[in-house]
Amino acid sequence: QVFSPALQSLLQAYAKFSGAPLTVNTINNLWRAPKGDLPVLVSQDIVISQPAKILNFLRRQKYNADYDLSAKQGADTLAYIALLEEKLLPALLHTFWIEAENYCSVTKPWFASRIAFPLSLYLPGKMSREALNRILLTKGGPPLYTLTEVEAQIYRDAKECLNLLSKRLGTSQFFFGDTPTTLDAFVFGFLAPIYKVCFPRVQLQEHLKQLPNLCRFCDDILTCYFRLTVSDGRQPS
Amino acid sequence: AEPWPENAALYQQLKEEQILLSDNASSLAVQAFLQMCNLPIRVICRANAEYMSPSGKVPFIHVGNQVVSELGPIVQFVKAKGHSLSDGLDEVQKAEMKAYMELVNNMLLTAELYLQWCDDVTVEEITYPRYGSPYPWPLNRILSYQKQWEVRRKMKAIGWAGKTLEQVLEDVDQCCHALSQRLGTQPYFFNKQPTELDALVFGHLFTILTTQLITDELSEKVKNYSNLTAFCRRIEQQYFEGHEKD
Numbered sequence: 345q346v347f348s349p350a351l352q353s354l355l356q357a358y359a360k361f362s363g364a365p366l367t368v369n370t371i372n373n374l375w376r377a378p379k380g381d382l383p384v385l386v387s388q389d390i391v392i393s394q395p396a397k398i399l400n401f402l403r404r405q406k407y408n409a410d411y412d413l414s415a416k417q418g419a420d421t422l423a424y425i426a427l428l429e430e431k432l433l434p435a436l437l438h439t440f441w442i443e444a445e446n447y448c449s450v451t452k453p454w455f456a457s458r459i460a461f462p463l464s465l466y467l468p469g470k471m472s473r474e475a476l477n478r479i480l481l482t483k484g485g486p487p488l489y490t491l492t493e494v495e496a497q498i499y500r501d502a503k504e505c506l507n508l509l510s511k512r513l514g515t516s517q518f519f520f521g522d523t524p525t526t527l528d529a530f531v532f533g534f535l536a537p538i539y540k541v542c543f544p545r546v547q548l549q550e551h552l553k554q555l556p557n558l559c560r561f562c563d564d565i566l567t568c569y570f571r572l573t574v575s576d577g578r579q580p581s
Numbered sequence: 582a583e584p585w586p587e588n589a590a591l592y593q594q595l596k597e598e599q600i601l602l603s604d605n606a607s608s609l610a611v612q613a614f615l616q617m618c619n620l621p622i623r624v625i626c627r628a629n630a631e632y633m634s635p636s637g638k639v640p641f642i643h644v645g646n647q648v649v650s651e652l653g654p655i656v657q658f659v660k661a662k663g664h665s666l667s668d669g670l671d672e673v674q675k676a677e678m679k680a681y682m683e684l685v686n687n688m689l690l691t692a693e694l695y696l697q698w699c700d701d702v703t704v705e706e707i708t709y710p711r712y713g714s715p716y717p718w719p720l721n722r723i724l725s726y727q728k729q730w731e732v733r734r735k736m737k738a739i740g741w742a743g744k745t746l747e748q749v750l751e752d753v754d755q756c757c758h759a760l761s762q763r764l765g766t767q768p769y770f771f772n773k774q775p776t777e778l779d780a781l782v783f784g785h786l787f788t789i790l791t792t793q794l795i796t797d798e799l800s801e802k803v804k805n806y807s808n809l810t811a812f813c814r815r816i817e818q819q820y821f822e823g824h825e826k827d
Contacts, residue, residue, distance in 0.1 A: 426688065
């Protein structure tokens with residue numbers, strides 16, 4: 345809910361992998377979005393928010409990217425998603441919403457340009473505060489007492505997480521062989537914004553660029569499934 | 582390897598009256614891990630264990646002149662002293678192990694916290710009486726309310742506040758299903774030798790199976806998976822029988 349760009353990439357990637365026909369509508373009027381939560385899937389009369397539920401819905405409609413996975417691989421998927429949420433997401437939130445230079449020069453203007461006035465004045469600030477709140481509540485606390493210490497810890501965790509993902513991916517094209525699955529969608533959803541968005545403060549991006557197999561993974565998906573050239577400065581949405 | 586002192590101690594809250602499900606699970610996980618490493622440790626119960634801990638969380642261990650809390654840092658600490666359970670794993674397996682440990686923390690631990698602090702019936706009948714039990718009124722109530730407020734704030738931040746109990750139990754089921762699939766017919770998660778992941782899973786599952794709550798719904802979710810209950814029994818027999826059973 346807090347981090348739309350990653351979730352949008354994730355969902356679009358999953359939709360492409362499973363062949364689900366998905367039209368992306370930019371919602372200009374967030375007042376009408378149910379509970380202000382994006383992204384939202386609207387199918388006939390059903391409205392679903394939150395990515396996990398949306399993925400379940402797509403699966404029940406038989407758009408399943410995980411059809412060929414074994415039970416163990418399905419379990420691995422769940423475990424790696426937990427790893428991403430615990431170790432990578434805080435740093436991602438920080439890079440987009442809390443790091444002052446990034447937030448002011450990239451995130452806020454981009455976000456505000458896509459939603460209507462006067463919501464554009466209020467919503468980015470709210471999302472930034474929620475992100476900070478989330479990080480401090482889940483990662484702050486003794487023995488980390490200042491925001492700087494918390495920041496140092498979450499970036500350490502994120503870099504370790506990227507290293508682990510790189511080791512797990514190895515030389516394969518996707519995480520479970522030759523066809524992409526839910527896990528690939530999740531990883532892509534988290535990595536693509538880090539990889540592609542041009543921020544002034546880029547420590548996470550620099551670390552990611554030292555892991556060539558992860559960069560190759562993102563580029564492959566972008567070119568094969570999104571038909572984008574690698575030089576695009578903003579991620580697709 | 583550095584010598585492990587004789588008087589190494591693990592601190593947790595009072596076992597019979599005070600400790601809650603989630604803390605008991607975390608403590609048992611650390612005890613199992615240390616048993617697996619063959620490092621003897623005494624369990625000391627103190628009402629103010631939470632406040633003594635350097636991170637505010639239990640359990641914590643006091644070894645020599647150092648105090649370390651929570652399984653993650655304790656594993657690192659023990660490794661620095663020359664003992665490790667996961668040295669034999671390759672890089673990909675280590676990544677997998679870390680991922681599964683996050684899964685347990687993300688789903689099982691959070692579900693336990695939810696049940697203890699956000700489910701009104703459990704809170705009234707179990708948590709409030711237990712949490713502040715060593716202290717006189719009104720301190721016992723104040724401490725309970727304060728802790729509940731803290732936990733609820735965190736639940737809200739990670740999006741669990743809006744969940745119903747059924748949804749939480751479903752998440753537990755999903756997690757157990759994943760663990761059961763991953764374990765398969767092996768004795769431990771990485772076949773022949775236990776690792777910190779086995780200790781963590783044992784800590785949580787055994788505690789869920791043996792703690793009496795308002796209903797049996799939580800333990801039933803675990804009981805659905807026979808290889809998980811067999812796993813718990815195996816570790817209990819191998820590492821805890823003959824010692825002070827926790």
